[in-house]
Amino acid sequence: MPDSGRMRPDARAWFEHRTTSATSLAEIDVDALLLAKRRGGHRVSVVLPARDEEATVGTLVRDLADRWVHGIPLVDELVVIDSDSTDATADVARAAGADVVAAADVLPAHGNRRGKGEALWKGVAATSGDLVVFMDSDLLGDVSHYVPGLLIPLLTDPRVDYVKGCYTRPLTVDGEHRPAGGGRVTELTARPLLNALWPELAGFVQPLGGEYAGRRSALERVPFVSGYGVEVGLLVDLLGVCGLNGLAQVDLGTRQHSHQTDAALGRMAGQIVSTLLARAERSGLEPGGLLTQFQHDGERFVPSSTTVATDERPPLCAVPEYTAHSAGVVG
Numbered sequence: 138m139p140d141s142g143r144m145r146p147d148a149r150a151w152f153e154h155r156t157t158s159a160t161s162l163a164e165i166d167v168d169a170l171l172l173a174k175r176r177g178g179h180r181v182s183v184v185l186p187a188r189d190e191e192a193t194v195g196t197l198v199r200d201l202a203d204r205w206v207h208g209i210p211l212v213d214e215l216v217v218i219d220s221d222s223t224d225a226t227a228d229v230a231r232a233a234g235a236d237v238v239a240a241a242d243v244l245p246a247h248g249n250r251r252g253k254g255e256a257l258w259k260g261v262a263a264t265s266g267d268l269v270v271f272m273d274s275d276l277l278g279d280v281s282h283y284v285p286g287l288l289i290p291l292l293t294d295p296r297v298d299y300v301k302g303c304y305t306r307p308l309t310v311d312g313e314h315r316p317a318g319g320g321r322v323t324e325l326t327a328r329p330l331l332n333a334l335w336p337e338l339a340g341f342v343q344p345l346g347g348e349y350a351g352r353r354s355a356l357e358r359v360p361f362v363s364g365y366g367v368e369v370g371l372l373v374d375l376l377g378v379c380g381l382n383g384l385a386q387v388d389l390g391t392r393q394h395s396h397q398t399d400a401a402l403g404r405m406a407g408q409i410v411s412t413l414l415a416r417a418e419r420s421g422l423e424p425g426g427l428l429t430q431f432q433h434d435g436e437r438f439v440p441s442s443t444t445v446a447t448d449e450r451p452p453l454c455a456v457p458e459y460t461a462h463s464a465g466v467v468g
C-alpha cells in the first residue's frame with residue numbers, strides 16, 4: 138500500500154523544505170522580488186526553445202513581454218531559440234516582442250544538432266543573464282506567473298542554484314479531457330527510473346517539466362543532452378554539482394500544453410532511458426525498490442511511496458520437488 142511515511146528520509150526532508158508555492162500572480166509579492174533583483178544586481182534572461190510552434194508562441198511571448206519586460210522590469214532578455222522551425226515560429230515570436238535567435242547561428246563552429254536540449258544549450262550561450270529561466274513554447278493559457286514563480290527561490294535564497302516548476306497536468310486526448318493524468322512519459326518512464334537510480338530525487342513532482350530556472354554559474358558547469366533527455370540529464374548532473382539542497386521546486390498551479398502522439402512519446406521515453414542509463418552506468422549505480430508518486434489534494438502535492446522491488450522464483454528445473462514430480466509424470 139502507498140505510504141508517505143516510507144518515503145526515503147533525505148527525499149522527504151528535501152520535499153518538505155524545498156517545495157514552495159506560486160500558483161498564481163496573487164500569491165507572488167512581485168515588488169519584493171523586483172527589490173531582491175535590484176539589490177542583488179541580477180540580470181534575468183528568459184529562454185524559450187521553439188520548433189514549429191507558430192500556433193502558441195505568439196500569445197506566450199506577448200503575455201511575458203507585456204508583463205515582465207514593458208510592465209514590471211523583471212526580465213531583461215526574452216529570447217526565442219528557433220530550433221530549425223519550418224513554419225512561421227520566428228516571425229510570430231519576433232512580432233510578439235521576443236528576440237529570435239536561430240539555434241544554428243549560435244556557436245556555429247560547434248555545428249547544429251537536432252533536439253530540444255540543443256536549443257537550450259544554444260539558448261544559454263546566446264544570452265547573458267546571471268539567472269536563466271526556461272519555458273516551453275507550446276504552453277496554453279496565461280502562464281506569465283511562471284517567470285516570477287521560478288525566480289523567487291533564486292532571488293531570495295543564495296543557497297538555491299536550480300528550481301524546477303511543478304504543476305497539475307490536465308490531459309486532453311482524442312477529445313477526452315481529464316483534469317489530471319498528463320505527463321505520461323513522466324509517470325511511466327522518468328519517475329520510476331529516477332526513483333530506482335537516484336532515490337534522493339524522488340521528491341521532484343515533475344522531473345520532465347520544461348519550466349525551470351537556474352544560475353548561469355551552475356548551468357555552465359553541466360552538459361546539455363541534445364534531445365529530450367535534457368531535463369533528466371540536468372537534474373542528475375546538477376545534483377552532482379549543487380547537491381540536493383542547491384535544488385528546489387515550486388508549485389506553479391496548472392500546466393497545459395500540446396500533446397504529442399503515443400509514437401512520439403515512445404521515442405521521447407527512449408531518449409530519457411538512454412540518458413539515465415548512461416549516467417547510472419558511469420556511476421555504477423544499483424537500482425533501489427521504492428517509488429514515490431504524487432497527488433494534489435487541492436492545496437499541495439502529497440507524496441505516497443510504494444515498494445516496487447521485484448522478487449522472483451528460480452527456474453522450475455532447479456527445484457527438486459518439481460523435477461522429481463515431473464520425472465515421475467514423464468516416466
Ligand SMILES: O=c1ccn([C@@H]2O[C@H](COP(=O)(O)OP(=O)(O)O[C@H]3O[C@H](CO)[C@@H](O)[C@H](O)[C@H]3O)[C@@H](O)[C@H]2O)c(=O)[nH]1
Nearest residue numbers: 186187188220252253256273274275345346347365368397
Ligand atoms: O527539436 C526540438 C524539439 C522541441 N523543441 C521545443 O521544446 C519544447 C518542448 O517540446 P515538446 O515536444 O512540446 O515536449 P513535450 O511533449 O511537452 O515534453 C515534455 O517532456 C520533455 C522531455 O523531458 C521536455 O523536454 C518538455 O519540456 C516537456 O514538456 C517546445 O517548446 C518545443 O517547440 C525544440 O525547441 N526543439
Ligand SMILES: O=C(O)[C@H](O)COP(=O)(O)O
Nearest residue numbers: 319320321322323345396
Ligand atoms: O512530460 C511528459 O511526460 C510528456 O510531455 C507527455 O505529457 P502528456 O502526457 O501530458 O502529453
